[in-house]
Amino acid sequence: MSVFFATFERHAHGEGLKGHSTHYCPGCGHGVVHKFLAEAIEELDIQDRTVAVSPVGCAVFLYYYFDVGNTQAAHGRAPAVALGHKLANPNAVVISYQGDGDLASIGLAEIIHAAQLGIPISVIFINNANYAMTGGQMAPTTVPGQKTTTTPEGRSRLNGLPLRMAELIAALDGPIYVERVALYDNKRRVRAKKAIKKALQCQVENRGFAFVEVLSECPVQWHMEPVEAEKWVKEVMTRYFPLGVLKDEPGEPWFQLTPPSFQPEKLLEEIGASQEAPPRFSKGFPAHLDPEDIAIKLAGAGGDGAQTAALLITHAAINEGFDATHIPSYGPESRGGTSYADVHICRSEVLSPAVPDPQLLVVFNAPSLHKFGPTVRPGGLILYDSTVIREEPELPSGVQAFGVPFTQIALDLGKKVVKNVVALGAFQAATQIFPEESFLTALRQFLQKDCALIPLNEEAFRWGVKAFRELYGQVHLQPQT
Amino acid sequence: MISLKKDLKSRPKPFLLAEYCKGCGRCIAACPKHCIEYSNEVNPVSGYVPVVIDYSVCNGCGLCLLACPEPYGLMPENRKYEFQLTDPAKQFGPRPTAETEPREIPDQVIPLPETEPLVVKGTYAAAIGALLAGCRHFFGYPITPSTEGAELMAKVLPHLDGVFVQAVSEVATVNHIYGCGGTGLRCMTFTSSPGFSLMLEGISYLIGAEVPGVFVNVMRGGPGLGNIAPEQGDIKLACRGLGHGNTHALVLAPADPQEMLDLTMLAFELSFRYRNPVIVLGDGYLGQVTGRVKLPRYMIQPGLPSWAVYGDREHRRNLICSIHLSEADLEAHNRRLVEKYRLMEENEQRADLYFARDAEILLVASNTPSRMVRGAVKKLRDLGVKAGLFRPITLWPFPIEHLKPLLPGMERLIVVEASNGQLEDELRLALGREEIVPHPPIHHIRHYGGVLPQVSEIVQAVLEEKEVEP
Ligand code: SF4
Numbered sequence: 001m002s003v004f005f006a007t008f009e010r011h012a013h014g015e016g017l018k019g020h021s022t023h024y025c026p027g028c029g030h031g032v033v034h035k036f037l038a039e040a041i042e043e044l045d046i047q048d049r050t051v052a053v054s055p056v057g058c059a060v061f062l063y064y065y066f067d068v069g070n071t072q073a074a075h076g077r078a079p080a081v082a083l084g085h086k087l088a089n090p091n092a093v094v095i096s097y098q099g100d101g102d103l104a105s106i107g108l109a110e111i112i113h114a115a116q117l118g119i120p121i122s123v124i125f126i127n128n129a130n131y132a133m134t135g136g137q138m139a140p141t142t143v144p145g146q147k148t149t150t151t152p153e154g155r156s157r158l159n160g161l162p163l164r165m166a167e168l169i170a171a172l173d174g175p176i177y178v179e180r181v182a183l184y185d186n187k188r189r190v191r192a193k194k195a196i197k198k199a200l201q202c203q204v205e206n207r208g209f210a211f212v213e214v215l216s217e218c219p220v221q222w223h224m225e226p227v228e229a230e231k232w233v234k235e236v237m238t239r240y241f242p243l244g245v246l247k248d249e250p251g252e253p254w255f256q257l258t259p260p261s262f263q264p265e266k267l268l269e270e271i272g273a274s275q276e277a278p279p280r281f282s283k284g285f286p287a288h289l290d291p292e293d294i295a296i297k298l299a300g301a302g303g304d305g306a307q308t309a310a311l312l313i314t315h316a317a318i319n320e321g322f323d324a325t326h327i328p329s330y331g332p333e334s335r336g337g338t339s340y341a342d343v344h345i346c347r348s349e350v351l352s353p354a355v356p357d358p359q360l361l362v363v364f365n366a367p368s369l370h371k372f373g374p375t376v377r378p379g380g381l382i383l384y385d386s387t388v389i390r391e392e393p394e395l396p397s398g399v400q401a402f403g404v405p406f407t408q409i410a411l412d413l414g415k416k417v418v419k420n421v422v423a424l425g426a427f428q429a430a431t432q433i434f435p436e437e438s439f440l441t442a443l444r445q446f447l448q449k450d451c452a453l454i455p456l457n458e459e460a461f462r463w464g465v466k467a468f469r470e471l472y473g474q475v476h477l478q479p480q481t
Numbered sequence: 482m483i484s485l486k487k488d489l490k491s492r493p494k495p496f497l498l499a500e501y502c503k504g505c506g507r508c509i510a511a512c513p514k515h516c517i518e519y520s521n522e523v524n525p526v527s528g529y530v531p532v533v534i535d536y537s538v539c540n541g542c543g544l545c546l547l548a549c550p551e552p553y554g555l556m557p558e559n560r561k562y563e564f565q566l567t568d569p570a571k572q573f574g575p576r577p578t579a580e581t582e583p584r585e586i587p588d589q590v591i592p593l594p595e596t597e598p599l600v601v602k603g604t605y606a607a608a609i610g611a612l613l614a615g616c617r618h619f620f621g622y623p624i625t626p627s628t629e630g631a632e633l634m635a636k637v638l639p640h641l642d643g644v645f646v647q648a649v650s651e652v653a654t655v656n657h658i659y660g661c662g663g664t665g666l667r668c669m670t671f672t673s674s675p676g677f678s679l680m681l682e683g684i685s686y687l688i689g690a691e692v693p694g695v696f697v698n699v700m701r702g703g704p705g706l707g708n709i710a711p712e713q714g715d716i717k718l719a720c721r722g723l724g725h726g727n728t729h730a731l732v733l734a735p736a737d738p739q740e741m742l743d744l745t746m747l748a749f750e751l752s753f754r755y756r757n758p759v760i761v762l763g764d765g766y767l768g769q770v771t772g773r774v775k776l777p778r779y780m781i782q783p784g785l786p787s788w789a790v791y792g793d794r795e796h797r798r799n800l801i802c803s804i805h806l807s808e809a810d811l812e813a814h815n816r817r818l819v820e821k822y823r824l825m826e827e828n829e830q831r832a833d834l835y836f837a838r839d840a841e842i843l844l845v846a847s848n849t850p851s852r853m854v855r856g857a858v859k860k861l862r863d864l865g866v867k868a869g870l871f872r873p874i875t876l877w878p879f880p881i882e883h884l885k886p887l888l889p890g891m892e893r894l895i896v897v898e899a900s901n902g903q904l905e906d907e908l909r910l911a912l913g914r915e916e917i918v919p920h921p922p923i924h925h926i927r928h929y930g931g932v933l934p935q936v937s938e939i940v941q942a943v944l945e946e947k948e949v950e951p
């Protein structure tokens with residue numbers, strides 16, 4: 001049988017008897033299943049492309065024996081590991097071999113989701129009604145009344161009832177083939193062997209997820225002779241775990257993955273990188289605001305568009321060849337509460353992106369004005385939405401404030417949401433930070449995937465500029481350093 | 482009838498080497514002809530009582546073969562070979578498939594044209610870095626404030642025929658990475674503090690089994706659910722607590738979106754160079770901050786390492802595994818890992834210095850707090866104070882070699898961080914290990930819960946320190 005290693009080198013370095021015997025106890029069902037699995041791999045001629053994922057449990061050393069690609073997984077996680085392999089190489093035939101503690105207890109989430117995902121992997125589930133490797137504790141599959149080291153009086157109602165995994169898996173839409181088999185006599189063994197081969201076949205044909213539950217003897221932890229153990233499976237276990245096919249859908253071959261692309265042009269396009277330099281309109285750093293570093297804050301209610309306006313200012317600044325950063329307040333706060341954005345524009349390099357004391361503040365509602373108005377530096381400027389903020393705000397000394405009806409202008413344009421772009425226009429007119437074209441370019445870049453929105457936004461911007469000019473004319477700011 | 486009889490005769494009869502029989506008796510129960518029974522003595526090699534077969538009755542039905550749990554137990558008799566041989570491998574014929582030597586397929590460096598800087602947020606920059614580094618497999622579980630990185634991957638990967646999997650949990654995530662990384666491919670996740678905690682067991686497995694993988698942890702406030710604001714409370718986990726066992730991984734700490742990209746790219750390179758996971762430790766603020774990001778002039782098309790369990794003939798002999806049952810084997814394995822950690826410590830220390838060479842007061846900070854420190858240093862220098870910034874880019878290994886030459890003449894070290902001294906602990910440990918005594922006194926500015934140290938506060942603190950000086 002060539003799927004087994006010629007010598008089990010990984011079993012105690014293949015020394016002595018261990019080179020050709022398993023680590024399993026005499027009569028253990030694992031060995032029988034291993035043979036069926038090896039034969040199926042051989043018959044299907046898939047040895048080279050098989051990857052076996054071994055679990056934590058008695059079968060942890062599956063990789064001692066199978067001359068296939070092997071990975072040993074953490075307790076319960078074999079299906080997740082198997083999926084990692086399968087998605088990395090869809091041509092691999094990936095087997096997740098697991099016991100009942102592994103699959104039905106700690107790894108329940110992994111197996112259910114792998115099964116429902118339905119990607120072709122083959123799961124061989126060994127149900128021997130206890131945690132065998134750790135010395136025979138109760139498993140989710142332990143049957144009522146069964147004595148284990150953690151149910152010394154027998155599993156009682158208080159310890160719960162056995163979990164029927166095959167039924168659970170068959171109830172999902174993902175799997176195409178689910179069967180429960182046993183090993184207690186010749187007939188069942190022939191059936192089990194077929195089922196294991198079929199589970200691999202489903203994968204070889206790219207048809208889907210297959211699950212075979214094997215009722216398997218654990219003579220040692222059951223304190224029985226192997227032949228007695230066979231009888232116990234037949235007479236007791238099958239009462240709780242009836243044998244048979246639970247699901248067998250024809251399922252068309254569907255699973256295939258195209259090899260990933262490493263085309264540079266494609267990648268650059270996907271990440272939006274361009275070789276074309278955006279046009280520059282600015283004659284130089286807006287030193288009339290600050291010689292090195294301009295600190296701006298925009299604030300409003302979530303949905304006011306403060307973040308987008310901030311991003312547009314950032315984009316415009318970077319297009320003009322300066323360094324700029326934008327940092328939003330985010331999370332629950334941005335879901336309905338105050339949303340604010342900090343922007344820095346620097347001649348060479350932004351040092352700290354936070355704006356605790358803005359020089360320029362744009363606010364969309366009264367709470368934001370109350371919160372951030374007092375933090376504006378002397379010599380600074382506040383621009384606010386006079387549609388919603390009716391009262392002239394109280395200001396720190398040396399700070400000028402200008403109300404512009406952002407919302408009203410946007411409403412007049414027929415779209416309230418563009419009030420942030422109106423604000424941006426007013427911001428341009430008030431600060432002369434960059435030329436109008438600079439903002440319009442950033443706006444067009446921003447909307448390149450929604451071209452239809454460009455005219456309206458451009459109009460909103462121009463109205464903002466116009467409104468500010470009509471209200472206030474030219475404003476002179478005195479930077480204070 | 483006649484032909485059937487002939488068939489029966491030609492069917493191989495079971496053959497057994499007594500020492501490989503564990504005497505379980507399953508074959509006895511399976512034989513319909515009752516031709517198997519226990520022998521009457523214990524086999525001196527195995528210590529079990531093997532069975533014997535009465536060939537005069539056996540019809541070669543093979544049912545006993547099906548019942549025997551041992552791969553080299555009952556086997557169909559192969560007449561071509563002599564029976565005296567005791568090596569079952571020879572006994573049952575040569576291997577039909579020969580193991581092949583896996584080759585190393587090297588990565589390819591593909592040149593990129595010069596492009597305009599992108600204006601992207603930190604998480605996006607890291608995702609772009611991963612794509613440039615050849616990552617086409619992403620596994621993750623949504624958690625604020627790291628999710629946007631995953632969202633970008635979900636958007637872009639399908640267009641590059643890559644794979645995006647939203648896992649059932651962080652626990653599943655790290656195990657997907659274990660499988661995919663074990664296949665020899667470049668894969669990653671984005672997570673944030675509570676999710677990172679959940680991944681630690683799996684990271685220990687990755688380290689134990691020497692599987693590469695990149696983990697971008699955008700740290701948030703803790704403990705417990707904490708909040709989603711920036712903190713640096715996972716430095717201890719990343720540097721000292723990567724799950725159980727003797728673990729270490731390179732920990733890279735970016736400070737701006739550009740470094741989110743650059744260091745994520747570097748993380749993949751280092752992860753495969755050392756066959757070890759690499760942690761990119763950002764913070765919530767850094768994940769969200771949008772800035773100018775220059776793309777490198779190359780991208781990577783990954784090859785395939787020779788150790789991969791790829792699932793093909795060439796890699797069939799490979800094994801990804803962290804279990805070593807014998808104490809001697811596990812000790813040897815640990816010694817190999819420890820040697821690898823030593824090489825990382827020797828070769829991978831990285832730091833950024835800002836006005837540090839002549840600094841009398843050296844501020845030590847990483848991630849976003851280091852940017853506030855940068856601002857403060859600038860202000861302090863304008864005021865004539867000789868302040869500087871020492872910014873570890875690798876938090877593990879702590880870049881002590883870069884710090885050492887700065888120490889003479891230094892009056893004070895001030896660690897500025899958003900945690901309870903986790904960065905300071907790394908500094909102190911590094912000084913201690915190098916037996917640098919005495920070293921300048923170490924003071925600190927600390928914040929928690931998403932509050933970050935501000936420029937003015939740092940300037941103030943340094944000026945106050947200056948005043949109390951003799
Ligand atoms: S403890 Fe049970 S399951 Fe484990 S090897 Fe022994 S018989 Fe098999």
Ligand code: SF4
Nearest residue numbers: 512539540542543545
């Ligand atoms: S081959 Fe059939 S008849 Fe012969 S020993 Fe085995 S079970 Fe019995």
Ligand code: SF4
Nearest residue numbers: 502503505506508549
């Ligand atoms: S089934 Fe195999 S191991 Fe068990 S007694 Fe028979 S030959 Fe020996």
